[in-house]
Amino acid sequence: MTKQISQYVNRDLSWIEFNRRVLEEAQDERNPLLERAKFLSIVSSNLDEFMSVRVAGIQDQKRAGLTKTDFTGYTPAGLWKRIIKRATSMVSDQYSTFRDVVRSLEKENVVINKIKDLNETQKKAVSDYFHEIVYPVLTPMAVDRSRPFPLVHTKELYLAVLLKRDLKAEEEETLFAIVQVPSILTRYVPVPGRLNNKKQEFVLLEDVIEQFIDTLFNGYAPFSVHPFRLTRNADLTINEEGAEDLLEQIEKELRRRRWGNPVRLEVAKGMHPIALETLREELEIEDNLFEINGPLDLSFLLRFVNSLPGHDNLRYEKLEPAYPREFDESDDMFEVIRNRDVLMYHPYESFEAVNDFVLQSAYDPEVLAIKMTLYRVSGQSALVQALAKAAEAGKQVTVVVELRARFDEERNIAWARQLEKAGCHVVYGLVGLKTHAKILLVVRREQGTLRRYVHVGTGNYNDNTATLYTDIGLFTSHPTIGGDASALFNEVTGYSSPYEWKAFGVAPTDLKDKLYRLIDRERINAKAGRKAHIIAKMNSLSNQEMIDKLYEASAAGVKIELIVRGVCCLRPGLAGRSDNIKVISIVDRYLEHARVMYFHNNGEEEVYLSSADWMTRNLLKRIELICPVFDPDLRNMLIKMLKLNLNDNVKARELKPSGLYEHVRKESDKPFRSQFEAGHIPYWKGHV
Template structure:
């Protein structure tokens, strides 16, 4: 490695590499075709969020004249140039992959057609669909002296239309209008099958509207119709301390988000120069323009792949989560958790067990109180219904709802209002801090005393994402954990002096320092000539001080293995600094989301579950939780999970000192895909 290269990888450039790994899954011919289409959809959704938050933030810094370098050595302007170059390359590769996937799908009889490829019967059918279903929803919006340029909503699809008046002289300037492609209708429109054909055919909604665009402009001749899409700055700017009602303040900010500063403009390749000029001037877009050769916004491929009936041969083999075997033995979940801790591994084990636990607590006359945090909740949450039932039956129900969960703000506001209506105490957390901890506490009267039952998790209380993300959940009635859980809720909901945590590490007060102590302990073991080993699994690692602490441990001789799915600013393999550190990333069927930390501790092994990544925002600006796993057998299972990830030689990539990732290549005769082996873990319980 060259001496001039920074010991840190830039966070945003690292994110680009993560999205490239997702794109590689879309390109991987060993993945089924419809699954590849889903990965391509995820690439698009990821880019949308990256543009609307990270790139938008860099633009803000440039507008403010900010020129200071970040810890990786980049100024905002320098980073902007690199990001635009790399995202442009990625988009080009993304659409090449789109064409490749649909060439494969066409061989399976699945087509997205252009209108001129349809036969007469199909054309009549889509014409009827347009006039009966689509046309009544459309609203043409002209732009002229009396009608100013309309509000263009972020990440919505529009058509830019140029028109001539019938009979107007040739030199007259064209008229400009836009038409929103209605997101309430399906983006892909099925067309009737051809006679004696098993082909499944669709047209895109924007192509259908373009075909009949003249029906919206009587007396005018449309001569240019092209799709475009705008991405706006989506970051919320809240004055929490000055807000009398945080919920109302966030609702106001969500409305302001519609007018966020434009960040990116996507247009169909070949758009008329005049239409492009109008858009750039009106939307004030100078540099971040993407000319797309293909359908704009490929995120529709997720729904397309999921809703296409049949074709199981083009999907991953179906996997139904199993109900945790511990809770199948005895129907009383309190009795089980009272006797032993229970570990759950999603999505291989069903999230229904969490719903059932809250439901049992809601109807149990001996349960006095239920307290929990909600960060991202599914659209039809059984948990919310159970909490409402508990409150209506007279139990003390306290719910900490995080209203600032990005892009889930509106849904969380709706849940908060529903819970308040049912009689729950709804708390919005502490000023200036997001509540990201995942914890559920049930207080129950038993045998003349009170017992606390706790569930802590690495993922959200969301039964939808629990089928798509790998996460860990722990049920326990351990009194030390129960005491810490009560203290945590007291700190969040009331006034409380700093608490001396017995088991937990809690951000922003002491989680970082506790991690430092655990890392330093391994360093001391290494300096004393003892074996020292850290394995840490998380989504992202970008906090400079934490990276420096890991560098110190590496220099002391600690063996460090990091499993970081996404952003990693640590640069491994630097002589004299990080030669004892290896970093791996696994991108596969399920989103790797669990946060697990292992410390060898001279043979007295310790394992922790956490809600926190090792990012500055998690360690200093959020309420986060790290919880020890006391049960020896469960610790063994978690260590086995970590080792499975480290043995992966199919979907694992290793981060090199260059900042680039390379596939891990093991024994070609013994491919090992950790997510496919991990499904056996529920069967190992009690046999770790």
């Protein structure tokens, strides 16, 4: 008897399919070679986060004996087995691809060597490097009756070492020790070139340490040295209700993250059985063991590629973001925004315009207040510096800093303290709700009245990711949006009765309901025989109720086109349910990050920008917003951008009813790559 297919795709299995699409970019020989290496690095980083958060949570449920199925039909134990099977297969393919990339790099005179393959001059240089730089920071940690197993830090690289006093004595006791490979040192070590040879040669730091491991154990003979790496549960458990000081509570939880339960153990293939059994027993790893045929943790490849001199022919052509032409026409950004709304498309247009706007606001004597949200900020944030200058100039500066932005908590704590020191009012949001909305409000005195200037974005206020992610930003002085922006900050920073939003939809109070109303309007139009069309672009779609709402609209005849980069639990192509829904995913040079929604509305087209994906956490457990684009020219620009994505037949994959993805392009099709077309600003923005 054939098992009936579920109406939904499991979220975690969908994520694995997403990471496999990233891996396909590393495998695609049409991509420049060094960019393929970067994609390999991204696969590793993605898998680390997935294991430490999602898989860790499933492990906790399994250990607690939970047997209830989720809405996709999986129990924790059943899902665990499926995840491990698929992840193991993906990692095997990842390292097969790595070996292929390494072979191709060798043809381009970039070589990651084994120490035994170096000449004597190079070996001498490596020896000097070890003894002068590496040896002083190493700490061997023995494990015996008097010294218990040491703390193994999450996602750090270690060497497991087996030793004896005398290798010839068969009855001699085998001893066990570990050595941490210092992450403060670069993972790849350059070695001097050979005479009359253009090769750039490197060795890996763990190989260097292994070569000289005997220097750490005087009087003992190491006979087995193999790398290993542990991933721990990294999800923070914060009792916000009982936390008098949220910042202090998060700092405490960050320290506790070091002792999170082990989730995954990676070991080098061929590890000695005694060492492997010791690690599994001490770390309590049951069935999430990965034996790796190659260097552990390929995330080092990103830094390796970025620091490698030359070889521009093996990289994407460098993109120089254009400064928005609207702001080139005047030195006064307020004048420009007062006269018209301005739309920016990153990374094709420069994020510097946002920095400049805040900086101009900081020095403008007519600016009275600046309010903004910060979720993920870059290491050297010009925005933070500008906000500090504004506060020092006596302006009212309020910054909502989200301390719980996963894996950026420590950086955000540092920025919060710096802003407070400069005189800014720093708010840590509402209890139980992450502040994920991306909004900036400037209040300015003009001719005896106050005018509000607003920037709303789909991405974080982070000038680094603005060069790597595709995102949309809107500058406006529209009074309705300005009024909603003020109300939003009042709700987040103070006490405020529920507000009747004029333009925004705001989670968790009414964003979901607003989206429902917009979808239902299309459904009603379709039932009345009118044209009905929805296009929605986002990172993830996993909320069951939202999926069911889309199914209802599809069944009524609404044409629905979804551009979902990552997780998608909606299953298209189900007869009578989702046969009017098409889902594509684009994985390319830049991370597709913008959230944009289009509704045909019987010809009165509406377009919205949003900070929120259609996931339960975004719709119900975060402060998010959806903002309309009122300017008809800008609406048309965004519709053109969405159609660019929908016409992609090079990097787009279509989700099939099976839950798997297939490339869109047919051999007869003329190649159309949306990210490369979008790079020509006149194409989508209508510039002359």
